[in-house]
Amino acid sequence: MAFSVNTNAGAFAALQNLNQTQSELNTTQTQINTGLRVSSAKDDAATFAIAQTLRGEVSGLQAVSSSLDRAQSSLDVAIAAGEAVSDLLIELKEKAVAAKDNGLDTASRTSLNDDFEQLRDQITSIVQNAEFNGTNAVQNNGDAIIAITNDTGSNTITIAAQDLSLAGTNVAITATQDISTQDLASAAVADIESSIENVNTALSALGSGANRVELQQNFVNSLSDSIEVGIGNLVDADLAETSANLQSLQVRQQLGLQALSIANQAPQSVLSLFR
Structure with a gap:
């Protein structure tokens, strides 16, 4: 040595x-x-690249979740308005049926007609104010409710608008209709009955759309959680x-x-x- x-x-x-x-x-x-076991490309370039791609998917799914939340809220408002209109139509029918009674005196008929007109006008107020985030799905020429469903925004769910305005697609009674006479009351009953049926159909469509949005939201949340776990398995x-x-x-x-x-x-x- x-x-x-x-x-x-x-x-x-x-x-x-x-x-x-x-x-x-x-x-x-x-x-x-x-x-993190892999916190930068220097640690493991391939794994880091895969993790970044998956993080991009999760970020996109967060935007999807927000879109679905907005759609769900818009549907909730539309359904609440539809249910309120349906309730008002039932009250209107009660007033109209009562006004068909030939034995009513003038004062009673006038009172019933006043109540009828107030309830009728309330439908317009509800429909005009059934708006969320600029979307009103129950007015005349209302807005369809649209939500993205995938992380690239290429797929969507569309829930058609339902016209619940007076003299619209589903509500037959007009903005000036009254029950001041027995004949007018009879005509109103017929219009109200068809309106109730149409509004219930519209509510069914909105309710089905809300269920679809909720199912998609649950799926997106589960998918996002699964991807997050996958990222953790790769880099944690x-x-x-x-x-x-x-x-x-x-x-x-x-x-x-x-x-x-x-x-x-x-x-x-x-x-x-x-x-």
Whole structure:
């Protein structure tokens, strides 16, 4: 074995091993700090690329969830309006049937007609105010309710608008209809009965649409959760294993420092040859 004070091979080897240990220790500490085994492309380029793609899908699904939430809220408002209109039509029928009584005096008929007109006008008020986020699905020429259903926005759910306005598609009574006479009351009863049937059909369509949106929302939430779990399986660090590695690397670091210290003292042994 040659003795040299110019070249200390043992120190070089000890320093190289110490640097390797320090690099592994830095990686382990990063995993503990971030909770990720793969936090950048430097850690594992292929896995990082896959995880980023999946994160993009999750981000898109979050937009889908927001779109479905808005659609559900619009449907809730439309259904609430439809149910209110249906209730009003039932009350209108009661007033109209009562006004068909030939034995009514003038005061009673006038009172019934006043009530009828108030209830009739309330339908217009409800329909005009049944709006959410700029969407009104129950007015004349109302807005269809549309929601995106996939992370690229290429697929949608569309719930058709239902016209519940006076003299519209589903409500036969007009904005000026009254029950001031027996004949007018008879005509109103016929119009109201057909209106009740039509409004119930419209409500059925809105309710089915709401159920479809809810099912899609549940699916999107489940899909997003599954993808999140998949991303975790790819990039999350096993903190129990990482903790054990940290303990091992800290010991190796201390031993490496001691080995380097011993290697640095080796050239001094040459001095004993000159005593």
